[in-house]
Amino acid sequence: MDRREFIKACSVVLLMQAFAGCRRVTLDTSSSMPSLEDFVNEVKMAASRSKPGFDLVQIPMPSALKQSGASPLNRFGMAIDLDACNGCGKCILACMQENNIPLSSKERRAAGQFMHWIEMRGGTPSMCFHCGDAPCEKVCPTGAATHTPDGLSTMMYKRCTGSRFCGANCPVGARKFNYDDAVKEGLSRRFNSEVPLRSKGVMEKCSLCLQRLQDHKYSHMAQFPGNEWRGTGVETACAGACPKHAIIFGNWLDPASPLVKAAKRKNIYAPAEVAALDPSVVYLRGNR
Amino acid sequence: MYRIPICIGMVLLLLGAAAFGVSLWDGPAAWHTDMRTLWGTPIALFVLWIGLAHAGTLISAIFLALGFPLDRRTSMIAELSTLCSLVVAAMFPLLHLGIIENFYMVVPFLDARGNFANMRSPLVWDCCSIAVYAIASSIFFVTHLLSEKRESLKKMVRPMSWLLFPLVLWVHTVVSLDFAVTFVPEWRGAFFPLYFICGAIYSGLALVIILLMAEHCRVRLLEKLMLALSWVMAAFWLWEFMLKGTFSFEVVFLGAIVPQLLWLRPIRDNSFVIMLVAVSAILSLGLERYVLVTPSEYNVANAFGWVDMGLVVFSLGLFVTLFFMLRVRLRKPLEGDDVVMGELSVQDEESASPVKGELSNNFHLLRLPLLVGFLAMLLYVLWAVSVFPDPMTSLSVANIVPLCLPLLVLVAMVVLCARPFWLVLNRRTKYAFVALMGVAGVLAGMFWAGGSSVAAPGAVSVQELATFKPAEKVWEARCASCHGKDGLFNEKFVREFYPVPQKLSLERLDSLGTDSLVSVIMHGRINMNAYGDRLTEEDARGLVLYMRLLAGEGR
Numbered sequence: 051m052d053r054r055e056f057i058k059a060c061s062v063v064l065l066m067q068a069f070a071g072c073r074r075v076t077l078d079t080s081s082s083m084p085s086l087e088d089f090v091n092e093v094k095m096a097a098s099r100s101k102p103g104f105d106l107v108q109i110p111m112p113s114a115l116k117q118s119g120a121s122p123l124n125r126f127g128m129a130i131d132l133d134a135c136n137g138c139g140k141c142i143l144a145c146m147q148e149n150n151i152p153l154s155s156k157e158r159r160a161a162g163q164f165m166h167w168i169e170m171r172g173g174t175p176s177m178c179f180h181c182g183d184a185p186c187e188k189v190c191p192t193g194a195a196t197h198t199p200d201g202l203s204t205m206m207y208k209r210c211t212g213s214r215f216c217g218a219n220c221p222v223g224a225r226k227f228n229y230d231d232a233v234k235e236g237l238s239r240r241f242n243s244e245v246p247l248r249s250k251g252v253m254e255k256c257s258l259c260l261q262r263l264q265d266h267k268y269s270h271m272a273q274f275p276g277n278e279w280r281g282t283g284v285e286t287a288c289a290g291a292c293p294k295h296a297i298i299f300g301n302w303l304d305p306a307s308p309l310v311k312a313a314k315r316k317n318i319y320a321p322a323e324v325a326a327l328d329p330s331v332v333y334l335r336g337n338r
Numbered sequence: 339m340y341r342i343p344i345c346i347g348m349v350l351l352l353l354g355a356a357a358f359g360v361s362l363w364d365g366p367a368a369w370h371t372d373m374r375t376l377w378g379t380p381i382a383l384f385v386l387w388i389g390l391a392h393a394g395t396l397i398s399a400i401f402l403a404l405g406f407p408l409d410r411r412t413s414m415i416a417e418l419s420t421l422c423s424l425v426v427a428a429m430f431p432l433l434h435l436g437i438i439e440n441f442y443m444v445v446p447f448l449d450a451r452g453n454f455a456n457m458r459s460p461l462v463w464d465c466c467s468i469a470v471y472a473i474a475s476s477i478f479f480v481t482h483l484l485s486e487k488r489e490s491l492k493k494m495v496r497p498m499s500w501l502l503f504p505l506v507l508w509v510h511t512v513v514s515l516d517f518a519v520t521f522v523p524e525w526r527g528a529f530f531p532l533y534f535i536c537g538a539i540y541s542g543l544a545l546v547i548i549l550l551m552a553e554h555c556r557v558r559l560l561e562k563l564m565l566a567l568s569w570v571m572a573a574f575w576l577w578e579f580m581l582k583g584t585f586s587f588e589v590v591f592l593g594a595i596v597p598q599l600l601w602l603r604p605i606r607d608n609s610f611v612i613m614l615v616a617v618s619a620i621l622s623l624g625l626e627r628y629v630l631v632t633p634s635e636y637n638v639a640n641a642f643g644w645v646d647m648g649l650v651v652f653s654l655g656l657f658v659t660l661f662f663m664l665r666v667r668l669r670k671p672l673e674g675d676d677v678v679m680g681e682l683s684v685q686d687e688e689s690a691s692p693v694k695g696e697l698s699n700n701f702h703l704l705r706l707p708l709l710v711g712f713l714a715m716l717l718y719v720l721w722a723v724s725v726f727p728d729p730m731t732s733l734s735v736a737n738i739v740p741l742c743l744p745l746l747v748l749v750a751m752v753v754l755c756a757r758p759f760w761l762v763l764n765r766r767t768k769y770a771f772v773a774l775m776g777v778a779g780v781l782a783g784m785f786w787a788g789g790s791s792v793a794a795p796g797a798v799s800v801q802e803l804a805t806f807k808p809a810e811k812v813w814e815a816r817c818a819s820c821h822g823k824d825g826l827f828n829e830k831f832v833r834e835f836y837p838v839p840q841k842l843s844l845e846r847l848d849s850l851g852t853d854s855l856v857s858v859i860m861h862g863r864i865n866m867n868a869y870g871d872r873l874t875e876e877d878a879r880g881l882v883l884y885m886r887l888l889a890g891e892g893r
Contacts, residue, residue, distance in 0.1 A: 117729070117730045117731075117732060118729055118732070119728070119729025119730045120730065161372060161373070162373060163372070163373060185520070185521050187456075187731075188456075188458045188459065188519075189458070189459045189460065189461070189519065189520065190456050190459055191443070191444045191455055191456055191459040191461035191462050191465070192440070192443040192444060192453075192455055192456060193453070193454065193455060193456040193728065193731075196728060196730060196731070197730040197731075198730070199729075199730060209440075209443065209453070210436070210437065210440070211435050211436065211437050211440040211441060211443055211444065212365075212366070212435050212436015212437045212440075213434070213435055213436070213444075213461055214366070214376040214377060214434075214436065215459065215460075215461055215516075217376040218376050218377060218520060218522060219520045219521050219522070220521075221521045223373065223374070227366070227376060227436065228436070229365065229366060229367040229371070230367060249437075250365060250436070250437075251365055251366070251435070251436025251437040252436060252437065253436075268879070268880075268883055271876040271877075271879050271880045271883075272808060272809045272880040272883055272884070273808060274808070275808050275809070275812065275873075275874065275876055275877040275880055276874045276876060276877060277876075279876075323521075
C-alpha cells in the first residue's frame with residue numbers, strides 16, 4: 051500500500067465514522083412509561099410483604115404545637131381506625147397516584163425497599179407520623195426538612211442534599227430515599243400534574259397531601275378574604291380512597307373537624323417509638 | 339526512596355478509582371444499603387480516616403503541649419499523616435451525599451434568600467469542625483516545617499499546639515455526636531464521645547507506628563501507649579456489650595487480644611510483628627466502624643459488594659500515594675539536619691520540657707489571639723441566634739456551642755500566625771495568598787447568591803382562581819387605577835403622571851416571589867402606596883395570585 055492509498059483509506063474510514071456519528075442515536079429510553087397495572091402489581095407485592103407491626107401505646111389527643119411560630123388554629127393530622135381497616139392496600143395506590151410516587155427497581159423490590167409513602171405494618175397502613183417534635187427535622191443539616199405552622203412535617207426538595215441523616219434518625223423508617231433516577235429509568239409516571247417529580251438523591255415522605263391543603267387555602271383566601279382558614283373539607287388521597295372510611299383526615303384544633311369527632315369516640319394510640327414525640331397521625335381503636 | 343510504597347499506593351488507587359467513579363456516577367445506590375442502613379461504607383470510612391487523622395496532631399501537638407520528648411522528624415511524619423488522612427476523610431462525606439453539588443448548603447452562613455443551615459444538626463457541626471481542623475493542622479504543619487531555620491516561627495509552634503489540643507478532642511466528639519444524638523438504638527450512649535476519641539487515638543497511633551516503621555524507626559513510647567489504649571478499648575467494648583448486647587468477635591480479637599502479644603519480649607523485639615499488631619488494630623477499628631454504621635439484622639459480610647471493597651482500597655491507595663509522594667517531595671525540610679528519630683535522649687529532654695518562664699511566654703503570645711477569637715465567637719453566636727429565620731425551629735444556644743471552639747481556634751490561629759508569616763514569606767507566596775483570598779471571596783459571593791431558583795413546573799396552580807370574585811373586586815377597587823384592569827398600565831394614568839408603575843410580567847412576579855410582593859402591597863415601595871391599613875395579609879396573597887393570573891393571561 052503506498053502513501054496515497056493509505057491516506058485515501060484513512061479518509062474513507064474517517065468519513066464513515068463521521069456518518070456513523072451523525073446518525074440519530076436513540077440513547078434516550080425514557081419514553082417507556084409504566085402502566086397503571088405496574089403500580090397495582092407493586093402495591094400488591096408490597097402488601098404481601100407486610101413488615102412487623104408496631105407496639106401501640108395510648109396517648110392523649112394531639113393539641114397545638116409548642117413551637118413559637120405555630121398556628122393556634124390549625125394542626126392537621128390523621129387517624130387510622132384499626133377497627134374498620136381491613137388492610138386492603140387501596141390507600142397505597144391512591145397515594146402513589148396523588149403524589150407521583152415512582153416504582154422501585156427490580157433489585158430494590160427484591161430487597162423489600164419500596165418508595166411507597168404508605169406501608170403495611172402488621173396489616174395496617176402506616177406513614178409518616180408528622181411528629182410535633184420531629185427527630186428528622188432536628189438532624190437535617192440544610193433545613194430541608196421543616197415543620198409548617200400548620201403542623202405538617204414537610205420536605206423542601208430543592209434544599210435537600212441527600213445526606214440521609216433524617217432517614218437514619220426516623221424511628222419508624224417512614225422516609226424514602228430516591229436512590230434511582232426514576233424518570234430516566236422509566237419508573238415514574240406523572241399522574242398528578244400538581245406534584246413535582248422528585249429528582250435522584252433527595253428524600254421524600256408522606257406530605258399529608260400538602261398540595262390539596264395549599265390549593266384549598268389559596269382558593270379560600272381568594273374567595274373569602276380576611277376569613278380564617280381551617281382546612282374544612284380537605285381530604286388526603288388515602289382517606290378518600292379508603293372503602294371502609296378507616297382513614298380520617300382533619301384539623302386537631304377544630305372541634306367541628308371529622309377527625310376530632312372520631313377521635314373523641316375512640317381510644318387514641320401511637321407506636322411506642324413515636325408516642326413521646328407528639329405525633330399528628332394516630333391510630334384509633336375500641337370505643338371509649 | 340519509597341518507590342515501592344508509592345507503586346503499591348498507585349496500584350491500589352487505580353483499582354479503587356473504578357469503585358469511586360461508579361459511586362460518583364450512581365450515587366448512594368452504588369454501595370450496600372438496606373432498609374435500616376441508609377449510610378453505608380463511605381461514612382464508616384469517613385469515621386475511620388478522621389480517627390486516623392488524629393494521630394499526627396495528637397502526637398505532635400498534645401505531646402508538645404504536655405512536654406513529652408519526641409523529636410521533630412517523628413512529629414513531622416505524624417503531622418503529614420494527619421493531613422493526608424484528612425484529605426482522604428473529606429472525600430467520603432461528599433461522596434455520601436445524594437446531590438453532591440449542594441454540599442455548600444451545610445455551611446452555617448446566611449444567603450440572600452434568608453436560607454440558613456440547620457444548626458441543630460450534628461452534620462453542620464461536623465462540617466465546620468473538620469474544616470477548621472484541616473485549616474488549623476495545615477497551618478501547624480507549615481509552621482513546624484518552616485520553623486527550623488526561623489526563630490520567629492519556632493516560638494509559634496508551642497502556642498499553636500495549645501490551640502490544637504482541645505480542637506482534636508472536640509472534633510472527634512462532634513463526629514461521635516453524628517451517631518449519639520440519633521434514635522438508632524445501636525448508636526445511643528453518652529459514652530460515645532470518649533469511646534470515639536479513644537478509638538481514634540488508638541487507630542491513629544497504630545498508623546503512626548506503621549509509618550515510622552517505614553522510616554526504620556520505632557518509638558517505644560507510642561507502642562506502650564497503644565497497648566494501654568487496647569485495654570481502654572476492651573473496656574468500652576465490654577461496656578457496649580453489657581449495655582446493648584452487641585458484640586463482634588473479630589473486632590475484639592483483632593483490637594484487644596492481638597495487641598497483648600506486645601507483653602512478650604521476643605515478640606516485642608521483632609519489628610515485623612509490631613507492624614502486624616498495628617495493622618490488626620487499624621483493621622479492628624475499621625471493622626468496628628463498619629459494624630456500627632451498618633446496623634442490620636442480616637449478615638453484613640455477604641452484603642459487602644465490590645464497590646464497598648473498592649472504596650476501602652481507594653481510600654488506602656489515596657492515602658499511601660499522597661503520603662509517600664509528599665514525604666519524598668518534602669524530604670529536605672522534613673528531615674532537616676536530624677539524624678536521630680524517636681524519643682529524645684535525656685539531656686535533650688530537659689531542654690524540651692517546659693521551664694517555668696516558657697509557659698508564661700506562650701501565654702503572652704496566645705493572649706491577644708485568644709481574646710480576638712473569643713470575641714469573634716461571641717459575635718457569631720449573637721448573629722446566628724438573631725438571624726435564624728425559621729420561627730418553627732427552636733434553636734437554642736446549646737445548638738451553637740459545638741461551633742464555638744472551632745471558630746475560636748480558627749480566628750486565634752489566624753491572628754497568631756498572621757504577622758510572623760507575613761514577615762517570613764516571600765513576595766510570590768504573598769501574592770498567591772491574596773489571590774486565594776480573592777477566590778474565597780468569590781466563592782462566598784456565589785454562596786450568598788445561592789443556586790438556581792427555577793420553580794418546579796406545575797407547582798403552583800392559579801387556573802382555578804379565575805372564577806373567584808373577591809380578589810378581582812379588590813384589584814378593581816384598589817389597584818386598577820394605576821396598574822390597569824387587565825394588569826397592563828392604565829393608559830390615562832401613564833399619560834398624566836410621571837411615576838410609571840412596574841410592569842407586572844410573569845417573569846417579574848416569579849423573580850420577586852409571593853412573600854415579597856405581599857410585603858410590597860402591605861408596606862408600599864418607592865411610589866407604591868402601603869395598603870396595610872386597608873387589606874389583610876390574606877387579601878394581599880389573593881391579589882398576588884390574581885396578578886399572576888392576569889400576567890399569565892394577558893401576555
